Amino acid sequence: MLNTIFSGDFPRSRILSVMLLAIFVMLALGPFLFPSTRAFSTLGMICIFIIVVASYDVMLGYTHIVSFAHTMFFGIGAYGVAMAVTAMGNTFSAILAGTLAAVAVTIVLSLLLGLLSLRVRAIFFALVTLAVAFAFMTLVNQLYTVTGGEDGLRVRVPRELGPAFRPFDGTLRGFSITTFLSGLFTQPWNLGEVIREAMFDVRITGRDIMYYVTFAFSLTAFLLLLRMMNSPFGRVLQAIRENEFRAEALGYRTVYYRTAVVLVSTVLTTLAGVLFALLNRYVNPENTLNFELMVFILLMCVIGGMGTLYGAVIGVALFMLAENYLQDLLRVLGGYVEGIPLVERLVGPEHWLFWFGLLFVLSVYFFPRGIVGLLRLCSANGARRRAFAADENAREQRESQA
Amino acid sequence: MSTQNQIPDEDRPSPAGWRVQLTRFREQKPHLFLLLFMVLIPAFLMPPVTWLTLTISGLAMGLMLFIMASGMTLTFGLMGVLNLGHGAFISLGAFAGATVVAFWLGDYAGSSSMLVNMAAIIPALVFAMAVAGLVGLVFERLVIRPVYGDHLKQILVTVGGSIILMELIHVIWGPNEIPVPRPDSLRGAVIVADTVPLIGGMAVEKYRLVAVVLGLAVYGLMIWVIDRTRVGILIRAGVENTEMVEVQGYRIRLLFLAVFVAGSALAGLGGAMWAMYQEIITAHMGDTLMISVIVVIILGGLGSIRGCFYGAILVGLINLYVGYLEPRLAAVTTVGLMMAVLMWRPQGLIPVIKV
Amino acid sequence: MAEPMLTLSGIRADIDQYHILHGVDLQVPQGELTVLLGRNGAGKSTTLRTIMGLTRVTAGGIRFGGDDITGMPTPQIARKGIAFVPESMGIFGLLTVRENMVLAAINGPIDPARLEWVFTLFPPLKTFWDRSAGNLSGGQKQMLAIARAIIEPRELLLVDEPTKGLAPAIINDLAGAFEELKGQRATILLVEQNFNFSSRLGQSVAVMDDGRIIHSGSMADLAGDEALQQHLLGLSLGAHQ
Numbered sequence: 002m003l004n005t006i007f008s009g010d011f012p013r014s015r016i017l018s019v020m021l022l023a024i025f026v027m028l029a030l031g032p033f034l035f036p037s038t039r040a041f042s043t044l045g046m047i048c049i050f051i052i053v054v055a056s057y058d059v060m061l062g063y064t065h066i067v068s069f070a071h072t073m074f075f076g077i078g079a080y081g082v083a084m085a086v087t088a089m090g091n092t093f094s095a096i097l098a099g100t101l102a103a104v105a106v107t108i109v110l111s112l113l114l115g116l117l118s119l120r121v122r123a124i125f126f127a128l129v130t131l132a133v134a135f136a137f138m139t140l141v142n143q144l145y146t147v148t149g150g151e152d153g154l155r156v157r158v159p160r161e162l163g164p165a166f167r168p169f170d171g172t173l174r175g176f177s178i179t180t181f182l183s184g185l186f187t188q189p190w191n192l193g194e195v196i197r198e199a200m201f202d203v204r205i206t207g208r209d210i211m212y213y214v215t216f217a218f219s220l221t222a223f224l225l226l227l228r229m230m231n232s233p234f235g236r237v238l239q240a241i242r243e244n245e246f247r248a249e250a251l252g253y254r255t256v257y258y259r260t261a262v263v264l265v266s267t268v269l270t271t272l273a274g275v276l277f278a279l280l281n282r283y284v285n286p287e288n289t290l291n292f293e294l295m296v297f298i299l300l301m302c303v304i305g306g307m308g309t310l311y312g313a314v315i316g317v318a319l320f321m322l323a324e325n326y327l328q329d330l331l332r333v334l335g336g337y338v339e340g341i342p343l344v345e346r347l348v349g350p351e352h353w354l355f356w357f358g359l360l361f362v363l364s365v366y367f368f369p370r371g372i373v374g375l376l377r378l379c380s381a382n383g384a385r386r387r388a389f390a391a392d393e394n395a396r397e398q399r400e401s402q403a
Numbered sequence: 404m405s406t407q408n409q410i411p412d413e414d415r416p417s418p419a420g421w422r423v424q425l426t427r428f429r430e431q432k433p434h435l436f437l438l439l440f441m442v443l444i445p446a447f448l449m450p451p452v453t454w455l456t457l458t459i460s461g462l463a464m465g466l467m468l469f470i471m472a473s474g475m476t477l478t479f480g481l482m483g484v485l486n487l488g489h490g491a492f493i494s495l496g497a498f499a500g501a502t503v504v505a506f507w508l509g510d511y512a513g514s515s516s517m518l519v520n521m522a523a524i525i526p527a528l529v530f531a532m533a534v535a536g537l538v539g540l541v542f543e544r545l546v547i548r549p550v551y552g553d554h555l556k557q558i559l560v561t562v563g564g565s566i567i568l569m570e571l572i573h574v575i576w577g578p579n580e581i582p583v584p585r586p587d588s589l590r591g592a593v594i595v596a597d598t599v600p601l602i603g604g605m606a607v608e609k610y611r612l613v614a615v616v617l618g619l620a621v622y623g624l625m626i627w628v629i630d631r632t633r634v635g636i637l638i639r640a641g642v643e644n645t646e647m648v649e650v651q652g653y654r655i656r657l658l659f660l661a662v663f664v665a666g667s668a669l670a671g672l673g674g675a676m677w678a679m680y681q682e683i684i685t686a687h688m689g690d691t692l693m694i695s696v697i698v699v700i701i702l703g704g705l706g707s708i709r710g711c712f713y714g715a716i717l718v719g720l721i722n723l724y725v726g727y728l729e730p731r732l733a734a735v736t737t738v739g740l741m742m743a744v745l746m747w748r749p750q751g752l753i754p755v756i757k758v
Numbered sequence: 759m760a761e762p763m764l765t766l767s768g769i770r771a772d773i774d775q776y777h778i779l780h781g782v783d784l785q786v787p788q789g790e791l792t793v794l795l796g797r798n799g800a801g802k803s804t805t806l807r808t809i810m811g812l813t814r815v816t817a818g819g820i821r822f823g824g825d826d827i828t829g830m831p832t833p834q835i836a837r838k839g840i841a842f843v844p845e846s847m848g849i850f851g852l853l854t855v856r857e858n859m860v861l862a863a864i865n866g867p868i869d870p871a872r873l874e875w876v877f878t879l880f881p882p883l884k885t886f887w888d889r890s891a892g893n894l895s896g897g898q899k900q901m902l903a904i905a906r907a908i909i910e911p912r913e914l915l916l917v918d919e920p921t922k923g924l925a926p927a928i929i930n931d932l933a934g935a936f937e938e939l940k941g942q943r944a945t946i947l948l949v950e951q952n953f954n955f956s957s958r959l960g961q962s963v964a965v966m967d968d969g970r971i972i973h974s975g976s977m978a979d980l981a982g983d984e985a986l987q988q989h990l991l992g993l994s995l996g997a998h999q
Binding site: 636648652653655 | 810853857862
Binding site for chain 2: 065067117120121123124125127128129131132133135136139140143144292296299300303351352354355357358359361362365366369
């Protein structure tokens with residue numbers, strides 16, 4: 002059964018499996034493990050961006066299509082539902098209308114871009130997507146009467162998905178990981194007290210419903226992508242990636258496959274954008290269409306590991322952690338290098354992007370397969386060494402018996 | 404006797420009709436055709452004085468874009484390297500130039516004498532080119548060298564490198580935008596005497612005129628180098644067949660480096676000129692300008708200096724015309740122009756590389 | 759006997775994952791025209807490219823005029839005095855004939871006297887001096903390719919199948935040009951499939967098969983020995999011309 006769920010594409014590394022399991026548990030039990038709202042919204046973002054980055058990986062890692070227009074599709078979904086709710090009120094039908102409209106626009110644009118990719122070479126295509134995404138963002142900024150321009154739009158969600166809605170009375174018990182861990186380090190002898198302090202009340206609201214809808218979507222979409230990439234369709238994609246001419250010669254109409262990949266990728270991203278609008282309840286050009294966001298997606302995909310899908314999960318989790326906690330780390334480090342003029346400023350928390358950029362460049366050189374690739378390599382080496390050792394043992398035994 | 408050899412009148416081929424000639428013109432000189440189109444249509448949509456002012460301003464912007472973009476198109480044409488970090492060099496040049504003209508030699512810039520101003524401007528431009536060129540040298544060795552031939556990795560590392568460079572700008576110059584006051588003698592406009600027919604009373608900003616002159620000079624110099632010098636022959640040969648150039652005995656790797664450094668220096672020059680044009684700079688100005696640069700090089704044809712020139716002018720003009728007629732559509736129209744040209748000519752206006 | 763100009767010893771070379779040369783031992787005597795024969799796929803072009811440094815050597819050594827040039831970068835090998843005319847000719851179609859020649863004259867401006875001599879060998883080059891090289895016919899391009907290699911005196915000329923796809927009249931002109939070069943005591947290594955052309959010009963000959971040299975000796979001996987031709991090349995070459 003596991004084979005079916007994972008579509009035969011297992012993590013293939015014990016460390017990776019542990020990490021993935023941890024992330025899964027964290028996301029599945031989120032509201033019950035993290036009392037703070039900041040952590041809660043971060044979890045929601047992780048769910049959403051796993052799909053955004055995974056669908057980007059499908060294009061970049063599996064098919065070697067470089068596109069800088071990914072944020073555009075994300076924004077289409079977010080703005081689609083935001084504008085629909087603003088115009089039609091916070092009803093589910095508004096959400097549905099907005100989603101359908103957004104997906105329709107996405108499909109049309111994707112087909113147009115697919116058509117373009119026929120005419121021009123890959124490098125051109127990458128540059129053109131960059132220009133198109135920029136034009137789209139400018140348009141959104143300019144048409145401020147419908148899009149709210151730079152200020153963006155507030156998204157009023159239906160009551161059932163909002164913080165005021167209580168699906169049932171009474172509270173559930175939650176167990177705060179962070180409090181538990183910090184308590185463990187500060188007063189390990191007082192275990193009972195630590196556990197008691199870690200417990201907290203959880204009131205399930207509409208926001209939690211929204212979160213679990215997002216989580217369900219994220220899980221389903223991810224498993225779907227996994228299934229797709231490990232099906233015959235996925236194999237053809239890899240063939241196209243390795244040697245397109247050969248694939249075409251073998252009879253596969255690469256145009257259709259490419260277009261299909263782009264469509265799946267962009268539509269999933271648009272849906273993720275819809276959920277983003279509903280979860281974040283606020284959209285503006287900066288948090289949906291910005292080029293910086295596009296670069297982040299690229300970073301997460303590459304550092305996590307291109308062409309692995311699991312890389313998206315690791316990359317997103319790592320990135321979100323870094324964004325929130327790297328600044329703290331840098332602040333601590335900053336204390337140590339105080340006094341050295343330029344270095345002091347470099348290690349400042351506001352320059353965390355510099356270090357992340359450095360990490361990105363280094364990982365392209367030294368870990369082209371990303372973290373997942375690295376973990377798998379270590380694991381494979383370990384397995385090989387163990388198999389070799391086992392062979393040696395068997396041989397020695399045979400010889401000693403002879 | 405001789406009449407027997409003459410072709411009867413009705414069989415003699417007639418001179419090509421104007422329609423045929425127009426088609427021929429459109430096919431063989433698409434850049435001029437488009438330029439004519441671009442310039443003439445708006446002439447009917449606005450008063451002549453406005454049209455002339457916008458055209459000159461468009462030329463100025465276009466030529467500055469040309470200077471910025473020429474490095475990138477040459478780098479791609481010769482080395483096959485797509486440097487998405489080019490925008491960072493533009494920003495770097497802008498900041499370096501601004502430092503000279505606004506801080507170090509600010510007194511000279513403040514004087515009202517043009518000659519004294521030049522004592523500030525010229526060092527600013529030279530310094531901008533030197534800084535950008537030097538960083539370009541380091542960039543080529545450290546970032547680009549290891550990924551020659553792998554376009555995907557090039558895109559990735561140059562994007563990463565760009566982030567790092569722009570963060571370094573933040574570190575050195577601070578995160579805020581820096582105002583760059585234009586040197587005194589270049590402020591204001593030249594007013595055409597009222598007595599001149601049609602365009603009397605028109606005001607043309609002095610800086611724009613200077614930018615046009617400088618831009619044309621740079622273009623002229625580049626064309627001269629490419630067409631008439633041995634280095635230019637080497638570059639054109641290298642664009643066509645790198646291996647064969649090595650077989651002839653030339654160390655083309657050095658040429659690559661030189662072209663990359665020159666391209667980065669040009670980006671810096673463009674950035675510095677832009678700084679004095681906009682009178683304000685931020686570290687991310689390179690990013691926004693990169694979009695225009697990308698449109699320019701795709702429009703013109705990767706690897707072609709002439710194409711880059713015409714592409715840049717077209718982009719400058721369309722920005723100014725649409726900016727006047729319907730400002731909200733300026734960015735979209737620029738990209739739309741690129742898409743339209745791509746559908747018509749997938750290789751750009753004056754293609755050099757087979758794409 | 760004088761020291762050979764070029765010596766290959768046990769050269770192995772690969773292209774990607776394919777082993778092409780399996781231990782080539784070749785000696786090119788000074789002042790002679792040596793022909794390298796062999797069927798398609800034997801490794802003749804790869805041998806020339808390896809000498810020029812375009813294909814990496816995995817084993818063995820190459821000595822040229824007393825220096826070891828194994829693994830040297832191509833531009834350096836060229837500057838040692840080796841000129842290479844590849845199978846694809848490698849002329850720069852976007853440049854004019856003049857510019858192609860200017861580029862080829864790496865040691866300074868073109869020597870007018872030498873240029874005149876090249877014009878006598880290949881008159882069309884003078885006619886099309888300022889025209890784009892891409893507009894030349896096949897034969898004219900080949901002339902340009904060879905002219906580039908000889909516009910300055912070189913110690914060694916490597917020429918890969920110059921007569922391929924050319925009309926007999928042009929081939930005749932090329933043969934005349936090579937005769938003149940021979941008259942100047944140039945050292946030439948010529949890869950050719952056209953046996954008539956080769957036997958007319960060649961003084962020494964080496965035969966390749968399957969990445970190895972299977973015979974070397976004088977051209978006169980091979981041309982006169984039909985049985986040997988049959989054995990080495992699978993057919994009697996004289997009968998097929």
